[in-house]
Amino acid sequence: MPSSGSPVSSPRSIAELSAAANEYDFDSAVHLRYWIRSASAILRQATVYDDEGAYDEAYILYLRYAQLVLNRLHTHPEAKKTPERTKLMALSKKTTPILSRLQVLKPIIEQANAEFEQRQRQLTQRREELAKLRKSTETEEIRADLTDAVNKVDYSLDMRGLAVADHPELLRLRQQSQLPLTRETEPVVTPHDQYSYPSLPSRDNGTRTMSSISSLLPPERPPKLASYGHAAESAAPVILPSKSIEHKPTATTEGGAPLRTVFLPSELRSSFLEIALPNTRNKLETCGILCGILNRNAFFITHLVVPEQESTTDTCATKDEEGLFNYLDENDLFTLGWIHTHPTQTCFLSSVDLHTQNSYQLMLAESIAIVCAPMHEPAWGIFRLTDPPGIKAITNCRQPGTFHPHAERNIYTNAKLPAGHVFIRDGLPFKIVDLRNA
Numbered sequence: 001m002p003s004s005g006s007p008v009s010s011p012r013s014i015a016e017l018s019a020a021a022n023e024y025d026f027d028s029a030v031h032l033r034y035w036i037r038s039a040s041a042i043l044r045q046a047t048v049y050d051d052e053g054a055y056d057e058a059y060i061l062y063l064r065y066a067q068l069v070l071n072r073l074h075t076h077p078e079a080k081k082t083p084e085r086t087k088l089m090a091l092s093k094k095t096t097p098i099l100s101r102l103q104v105l106k107p108i109i110e111q112a113n114a115e116f117e118q119r120q121r122q123l124t125q126r127r128e129e130l131a132k133l134r135k136s137t138e139t140e141e142i143r144a145d146l147t148d149a150v151n152k153v154d155y156s157l158d159m160r161g162l163a164v165a166d167h168p169e170l171l172r173l174r175q176q177s178q179l180p181l182t183r184e185t186e187p188v189v190t191p192h193d194q195y196s197y198p199s200l201p202s203r204d205n206g207t208r209t210m211s212s213i214s215s216l217l218p219p220e221r222p223p224k225l226a227s228y229g230h231a232a233e234s235a236a237p238v239i240l241p242s243k244s245i246e247h248k249p250t251a252t253t254e255g256g257a258p259l260r261t262v263f264l265p266s267e268l269r270s271s272f273l274e275i276a277l278p279n280t281r282n283k284l285e286t287c288g289i290l291c292g293i294l295n296r297n298a299f300f301i302t303h304l305v306v307p308e309q310e311s312t313t314d315t316c317a318t319k320d321e322e323g324l325f326n327y328l329d330e331n332d333l334f335t336l337g338w339i340h341t342h343p344t345q346t347c348f349l350s351s352v353d354l355h356t357q358n359s360y361q362l363m364l365a366e367s368i369a370i371v372c373a374p375m376h377e378p379a380w381g382i383f384r385l386t387d388p389p390g391i392k393a394i395t396n397c398r399q400p401g402t403f404h405p406h407a408e409r410n411i412y413t414n415a416k417l418p419a420g421h422v423f424i425r426d427g428l429p430f431k432i433v434d435l436r437n438a
Contacts, residue, residue, distance in 0.1 A: 021060045032077075039091055043098075046058050246298075250421065251420055264290075264425070272372070273372060288305060291304075303331075304433070307324045343374070349369060353369060361384065361385055370382050
């Protein structure tokens with residue numbers, strides 16, 4: 001299935017974006033209805049990124065949608081069935097404006113890339129200029145410090161009625177202070193029998209230090225501020241490329257694909273348990289669908305939709321799936337997973353749950369499963385199938401029966417932060433829609 005978006009800080013070329021659009025595996029073993037839902041989700045994501053100005057991600061997803069609809073879905077074994085064929089025709093009609101939009105985005109992306117490269121060159125050039133400026137000013141500081149030391153000795157000698165000419169070492173020190181200096185050719189002063197002369201300033205990690213000066217010298221003057229510091233501050237600021245995407249993925253799949261963050265309202269679980277309480281008392285499962293929006297490269301769960309359903313002590317199946325998806329499409333919502341109760345069992349994903357969760361993750365990699373087991377500890381958990389091996393193992397599973405074991409290990413894992421991609425946050429608004437009463 002198509003992977004989730006993964007914006008990067010440095011720009012990618014059109015060729016690189018086109019290659020990224022093809023980074024998904026088309027598996028005809030997956031029911032066509034899931035591929036159709038996945039295609040719709042891809043287009044909705046592309047539109048969001050386009051509106052937010054994240055044109056590189058929009059380009060990838062628009063192109064992925066066009067390739068999936070035009071080149072892949074029609075080859076699916078179920079494509080000739082009447083309901084699916086009608087839906088495929090509807091998807092195909094959307095490709096014409098999408099291809100036109102791709103042609104508009106291409107020069108925009110290329111121009112943005114060219115401007116980024118120009119800014120990088122300017123940044124490199126400015127850094128080189130500042131490095132030269134620092135080196136030059138540091139050399140001038142060394143000369144000033146040396147001259148200052150000589151002047152102090154001159155003053156002390158004058159006070160004692162002595163002359164520099166009477167002391168060859170002092171004369172040479174003065175001459176050295178007038179020669180060009182570099183960090184590599186600092187002059188060395190030979191000590192005199194009578195006087196202890198100051199050594200040249202040494203620099204350790206950018207800090208200026210002076211050795212002790214003989215009693216000939218008056219008290220030290222206050223140290224001067226480094227002139228190059230002012231030069232650096234007065235330099236023209238370097239404008240870095242702005243970030244159009246705020247939320248960066250902090251988790252990945254087992255295969256290394258980025259998972260965008262899903263923000264979950266902390267109050268949602270307790271609200272769902274209140275709705276499910278009558279069924280829980282009767283030891284019947286209850287399920288709800290987690291829906292939301294994509295904003296700045298992160299998903300926010302904004303709706304808890306309780307669909308019509310059939311429940312037993314161990315299972316819960318939605319009814320009127322078409323009506324559920326119509327509601328989501330009409331309200332422009334992403335399906336971000338599901339939540340259900342285990343009134344008699346512990347907190348885990350059963351074999352039935354694994355297959356249900358697989359259908360959600362096939363449509364969107366970030367989809368999650370929340371399990372509530374109010375009679376046990378832990379009382380709840382947030383999970384996702386591993387990728388690999390979980391998604392492929394469940395997708396290829398052909399075992400009969402509602403409940404059956406899976407030989408593969410590590411099929412699912414915790415999805416909560418810090419290990420996962422789900423962030424639970426207080427105060428996030430959400431709406432409850434109970435379609436059972438509609």
